[in-house]
Amino acid sequence: MTHLGNRTSPHSTDGPLVFIEEPNLADDVLRIAASAGVTAELVPDLVAVRRRWLSARTIILDALAAKQCAQALLPFRDGVILIGRGEPEDAIWELASGISADHVVTLPAAETWLTERLRPTRAAAVNAGKIVTVVGGCGGAGASVLATALALTSSRREASTVLIDADPLGSGLDLTLGRESKDDTGAGWADLMAEANPQGSSNIMDVLPRLGDLCLLLWGRERSGSLTGEAMATALDIVTHESQLTIVDLPRYPDEATLVALARSTRTFFVVPASVPATYAAARLAPFLIEHSPAVECVVRGPSPAGLSPHDISRVLELPLAASLKAEPGLAAALERGEPPGARLRGPLATSCQELLTRLDEPGKGRK
Structure with a gap:
């Protein structure tokens, strides 16, 4: 897991917005979110992402989804996580820069980190x-x-x-x-x-x-x-x-x-x-x-x-x-x-x- 920035993201709900084209990877992220005690919102396409781009607390993308977001010139925002499997390739870093991602993470290595990242804070719960x-x-x-x-x-x-x-x-x-x-x-x-x-x-x-x-x-x-x-x-x-x-x-x-x-x-x-x-x-x-x-x-x-x-x-x-x-x-x-x-x-x-x-x-x- 590599950190690209430490910024404050806009909050709307505790659960992340998930736009992932790889079905098995999406299933893993939904499972991790559930284990963190939040409900992820899995969206099917760029149109749905655009509607929630500025208001979602956290957005999780895979490489294919991130490429679509970059091509759509969505505005830079905080709380974007780029996720994949295995060691990240060079192209991933270019995509991360193109969408101003906060983090690039890979599974299964970052599962514990992602669980804690998605867990609601005590302040938010209170x-x-x-x-x-x-x-x-x-x-x-x-x-x-x-x-x-x-x-x-x-x-x-x-x-x-x-x-x-x-x-x-x-x-x-x-x-x-x-x-x-x-x-x-x-x-x-x-x-x-x-x-x-x-x-x-x-x-x-x-x-x-x-x-x-x-x-x-x-x-x-x-x-x-x-x-x-x-x-x-x-x-x-x-x-x-x-x-x-x-x-x-x-x-x-x-x-x-x-x-x-x-x-x-x-x-x-x-x-x-x-x-x-x-x-x-x-x-x-x-x-x-x-x-x-x-x-x-x-x-x-x-x-x-x-x-x-x-x-x-x-x-x-x-x-x-x-x-x-x-x-x-x-x-x-x-x-x-x-x-x-x-x-x-x-x-x-x-x-x-x-x-x-x-x-x-x-x-x-x-x-x-």
Whole structure:
């Protein structure tokens, strides 16, 4: 076994993604994964690999599969293992370089190493933090408002909660929270991405800004650049180990960070205004969310100019209806004044957030 690098891989599930063309070798890897206490996901072709390339915790390839991945110019990522039998040939090293593999291993010599490599860590087993992603079905759907109100409602329930702004092109959750003029901004995405070797979750959590008991990972007013999949994976690893619930406000465009967050999510709430144009726009995005998130539910925001019911929209999108948000009088004016959403504890928004948080504890919800 030869090590080619020591980097952090994005986590989505404990089991590896396996793309191996040699049947007997694939059987051995599945057996080793089972002995490590994880379930490997064996995929049949490059199309399936591409869908999970950025979100899988670990990817195991043989030479034929690795060649296909290299020819497809899949982006470099961490956690790739190239596996074979016997002594590796020179061509293997070229393939390893072409896909930026972390390790080249051979069986049966590396079986013990691979078993330990795939075994879930104690931290991962203990961690029970849930991740909720929130996506708007169209521009101005209200996803950021719902994400913020959900996070604030959760923190009021004395649950350790983190709110993440994952949209570098949005107006910013600091604005939604009324914090755009605050001096105590704390650390944010720029600090996390500039840190080549994070020194530990507790250190980073200590310097993130807070609003009461709610921990925040924001962009701040001076935002630049894009959010990488590796940065999102690192952030989620950090905050989920120290929080019970993480709310991620996602953009509508499918960048690497969005794919990682969707794959890691416990639930995706898809916010759709109750209008015909918004429903058409949401119908275009829904299949993408269904493909990449383990469970997707729609949240319909009223009122409806055309009289569409929330159940009508749920049927069109072919998604379960998580909640119907009634219009809250004075909400727009309150946001303009810098008042966080959901502050009216008996208002429609806060009530719906309570229902959604309760729904997270119910098994079998959402569509995949």
